[in-house]
Amino acid sequence: MTIIEKDSVVTIKYTIHDLSGELLDQNEEGLTYLHGGYGGIFPLVEEALHRKGIGERLDILLESQDAFGVQDKNLILIKSENDLDISEIEVGKVVEIEEPETGNAQLFRVIEIEGERVILDGNHPFAGLGIKFQCEVISIRKATSEEIDVGHADENFNQ
Numbered sequence: 001m002t003i004i005e006k007d008s009v010v011t012i013k014y015t016i017h018d019l020s021g022e023l024l025d026q027n028e029e030g031l032t033y034l035h036g037g038y039g040g041i042f043p044l045v046e047e048a049l050h051r052k053g054i055g056e057r058l059d060i061l062l063e064s065q066d067a068f069g070v071q072d073k074n075l076i077l078i079k080s081e082n083d084l085d086i087s088e089i090e091v092g093k094v095v096e097i098e099e100p101e102t103g104n105a106q107l108f109r110v111i112e113i114e115g116e117r118v119i120l121d122g123n124h125p126f127a128g129l130g131i132k133f134q135c136e137v138i139s140i141r142k143a144t145s146e147e148i149d150v151g152h153a154d155e156n157f158n159q
Helices: 043-049 145-150
Strands: 008-018 023-034 057-062 076-080 094-098 105-114 117-121 131-142
Touching: 023 131, 043 057, 043 131
Parallel strands: none
Antiparallel strands: 008 023, 008 131, 057 131, 076 117, 094 105, 105 117
16 A cells, blocks of 8 residues: 555654644654544544655644644642542642543543642643644555454554
């Protein structure tokens, strides 16, 4: 397979910078995803990669809503230290909190501690940021029927 089409398994190397140029993330080993609307990569990046070939590079600017999402103020919680089942609370620590109504658990980062009061943020750390996504296509192959059935690439696939 020489170009990216629906149901291709694609591996890219990428870097992500914020709009001021600060490096936020990079993956030099390669991110592998199933191409074709399966949710393995930002939709606008996937759209830009469609019909590209090995060695091609992309430089894409994404608004926050097209990348890690906008900041959701409803995902900022203030809890008492006593309400959290954590042995040691510190800024930057990630905690899991169960939603009482649904029983669903969500991850929150401790962003501030004021005495007994702990402020938690359930947004992605890069939510609210526009980003510059740079990538290079390093491999393309046809997906197996099993990968298509489950909707993601098998990272242990051996050709």
